[in-house]
Amino acid sequence: MTWNIDRQSVLVTGGSSGIGQATAEALAGMGANVTITSRDAARGEKARSAISRATGRSVRVELMDLSDLGSVRDFADRFRDRNEHLGLLVNNAGGVFGSRRETVDGHETTFATNHLGPFLLTSLLSESLEAAGRSRVINVSSVAHRYAKEGIVFGDLAWKNRRYKMMEVYGHSKLANILHAQGLNDRTGPNVEAFAVHPGVVGSSFGGRGGSKVVRAATKFGKRWMRTPAEGADTIVWLASEPEVDTSDGIYFSDREPTKSTRHARDVSQADRLWDVTEKLVSLA
Numbered sequence: 001m002t003w004n005i006d007r008q009s010v011l012v013t014g015g016s017s018g019i020g021q022a023t024a025e026a027l028a029g030m031g032a033n034v035t036i037t038s039r040d041a042a043r044g045e046k047a048r049s050a051i052s053r054a055t056g057r058s059v060r061v062e063l064m065d066l067s068d069l070g071s072v073r074d075f076a077d078r079f080r081d082r083n084e085h086l087g088l089l090v091n092n093a094g095g096v097f098g099s100r101r102e103t104v105d106g107h108e109t110t111f112a113t114n115h116l117g118p119f120l121l122t123s124l125l126s127e128s129l130e131a132a133g134r135s136r137v138i139n140v141s142s143v144a145h146r147y148a149k150e151g152i153v154f155g156d157l158a159w160k161n162r163r164y165k166m167m168e169v170y171g172h173s174k175l176a177n178i179l180h181a182q183g184l185n186d187r188t189g190p191n192v193e194a195f196a197v198h199p200g201v202v203g204s205s206f207g208g209r210g211g212s213k214v215v216r217a218a219t220k221f222g223k224r225w226m227r228t229p230a231e232g233a234d235t236i237v238w239l240a241s242e243p244e245v246d247t248s249d250g251i252y253f254s255d256r257e258p259t260k261s262t263r264h265a266r267d268v269s270q271a272d273r274l275w276d277v278t279e280k281l282v283s284l285a
């Protein structure tokens with residue numbers, strides 16, 4: 001079955017701003033049937049109408065908070081009720097937080113938002129992905145996964161026993177995104193392909209809305225040197241639309257090329273262990 005993005009059903013998490021909105025717009029412009037998610041109805045609707053205006057295509061918006069596992073389950077139920085095959089899932093939504101906080105489920109917020117929520121969502125939508133015949137999952141990771149120098153810290157995933165260092169905590173969650181993509185490839189048939197992407201440093205709303213004031217300020221003042229959201233979306237859109245992607249040099253991409261990730265990100269045993277632990281944390285096991 002030849003891969004073609006035209007008429008594919010596509011879900012982009014966090015399509016209400018930045019890289020996600022730019023990705024959703026580009027894919028809708030290529031003829032995909034796009035659903036975006038947001039935590040906020042007004043923000044979601046604003047993005048939905050902007051994408052529709054720009055592309056002339058109808059776009060759906062759904063509410064979901066990835067830091068709340070109940071919200072992820074509710075959304076997945078609504079999506080599955082549509083009985084729609086899912087050709088492409090872009091796990092884009094994410095955040096960075098200046099201090100340690102816990103979610104309603106008692107998880108550390110960065111790990112929950114950037115890894116646990118997307119992992120649960122992908123698992124709950126796995127039948128919709130398989131039903132598409134051929135499908136793709138793209139996890140928006142980051143070069144910041146390099147901050148996770150010790151790899152996944154299985155003994156303290158909730159960051160309770162160590163000093164909270166924002167970029168280390170964020171990088172740890174972005175390492176989990178790459179390992180999640182690896183784990184998916186190891187578990188699904190050849191018809192579901194998973195990738196991870198570093199989008200570049202992008203002048204988006206990153207760090208805003210309760211995130212990190214430092215990151216938000218750095219983005220505000222450094223915007224002119226940063227990529228635009230559309231430039232940041234480029235490799236994601238390329239992976240989404242390229243008929244065949246060669247992964248013989250790895251599944252972590254940047255600037256349309258397989259890119260070297262850390263040894264932890266390439267560690268299959270770490271991917272396996274993270275998969276098992278995550279299944280328990282999100283109550284799938």
Ligand SMILES: NC(=O)c1ccc[n+]([C@@H]2O[C@H](COP(=O)([O-])OP(=O)(O)OC[C@H]3O[C@@H](n4cnc5c(N)ncnc54)[C@H](OP(=O)(O)O)[C@@H]3O)[C@@H](O)[C@H]2O)c1
Binds near residue numbers: 208
């Ligand atoms: N900006 C960069 O330089 C950069 C570099 C490397 C990687 N990344 C990655 O790129 C992705 C997108 O970031 P961005 O730069 O486009 O940032 P952004 O403009 O802040 O967009 C983040 C998106 O995620 C959504 N989101 C945030 N928290 C959420 C939650 N708890 N549940 C559901 N959705 C949530 C937001 O939607 P609502 O607020 O409407 O819910 C928003 O649409 C992130 O995964 C980030 O780690 C960014």
